[in-house]
Structures are given as C-alpha cells and as structure tokens.
Amino acid sequence: MTTARHLATIDRLRSRPFPGEFGRTDVGYSGVGYHIAELATSEDFWEDDGTRREIVEDQYDAERDALAMLLTARWGEPQVFSLWSVFDRGMAGEEIPDPWDALSQSVPDVHLWRADGRWIALGVSHWDKELPFQLVTAVTEIDPP
Template sequence: MDIAKDLATIYRLCAQEFPAGQGYFLVELETGPVPPDGSRERTADDVHAYLQGIAQRLNDRWAEQLPWGQLTVRERMGRGEEIPEPWATLALRTDVLNVWQAEDTGRWIALGVADRDDQDEIQLLAAVTEMDPP
C-alpha cells in the first residue's frame, strides 16, 4: 500500500475527462486477495487504517468531513428509488464513505472499504464524480 501513489491516482482522476457517457470514475486503489482457504491476507481493519491515512491527507487539502453511512441509501434503493452511479455501487459495496468536494474542480471524491461480503476481496474503492451525493 502506497499512500503517495493512491493520492496521485485520485488527483489525476480529478483532472481527467470522464469516459464518454459516464460521469464518474470508480477504481480499486487496493485489493487484498482471498486465499483458497478463505482466509484474508489483509484484514478489513488494515484497509480501514490505510483509508484513514489517505483521508487525513485529503482532509488537509479539502477540509475534514464527517463519514457518510450507507444504510439509508441502501434503504432508499430497496424502496425503489433510483440512486445515480457511482453512489449506488458504493452504497451496495461499502458501509461508510469518506467524501470531499474538490474546491478547484467541483468534483466529489469518495473513499470506502468494500468488505461487506466475506467471500469477496477487501477493496479500497475511490470514486470521482460531478454527481452530488444522494
């Protein structure tokens, strides 16, 4: 895990044009493989701690924000409300997001740990979008 590399990825995505027809980027910054025996090499706690290291630097740049719980968004989706991407995917894969709005570009940056399914790899996800959070 390399905080400088992952910050550079986030900053690059903030400046880069979105793919045609898609108003966001959603990337896996870090992934912990699930070994064949089902045990995890990286624990969710390891990835959450790493996220906090990145978050501290983003807080220094764009001001500290309170974490956003995803339960309400999942409940809204369950009632049939359409939640735009990348927020819908993030709500289904993460329990909590750290979210900032980049002052220089107006884009939203979200970080979350995808660890809701014990059978899946633990992933640190980053999203960059112009779509306001739900």
C-alpha cells in the same frame, strides 16, 4: 499499498474528463459524471476461519484513514457519509444514480470531500465474507443522494 500511488490516482481521476458512457478504465470504471477506482485489493478469504479477515479488514481501514488524513490536509475535514440508507432506498426501488448506487452495494460509508466542483469519496468495499476487501475512491460531479 502505497499512499503516494493512491494520491496520484486520485489526482489523475480529478483531472480526467468524464466519459459519455460507462466503461472500464486502467484503475476501475467510469460513467457519465463519475470515475470509480480500485486503489488496492486484498486476497479472498475462501479458506479463512475469520482471523485473517479481521486483520485484513483492520489494515484496509487503517490505509483508508491514513489516506483520509492526507486528503483532509488538502481539503479540510471530510463528511463521513453512510451509504446504508442509499442502499436501502435502492433496494426499495428508488433510482439511485451512480456512482452512489454502485458504491452502496459494497461500501458501508465513505469519507467525502468537495473540491473544485467535484466530490471525492473514499471507502473500503467488501462484498461478502469470502471475497476480498478493496480500498476504493470515487470522483464525481453527481451530488450524493
């Protein structure tokens, strides 16, 4: 994981136009009004007793926090935005727009900045105890729900 590479990816996403339809990209996927990138992905935890998982979780949280410090220097203090209620509302049948619905499926909260008319979200994704962690970012023009 390199912070410089992550910053370059975020900058690239901020300057890219949004596509007219959903599709995969070189760093993740995009849809109407958003880009989501997988900045880093850990190994899975199928053979783990929980110890390695905790260490990797701490590493990914630390990587997010280090990157957040650099983004804070650019754009000021982020909002820490919980996606739990977004997930809960989606599960109850409310239509939640992407990227917020997609993020809420595996990211408990994001650090969130607004710059140049776009939202930049940064978080750690974890789908299930056996599956990998991911450091993810989203760039969107769609307001958080």
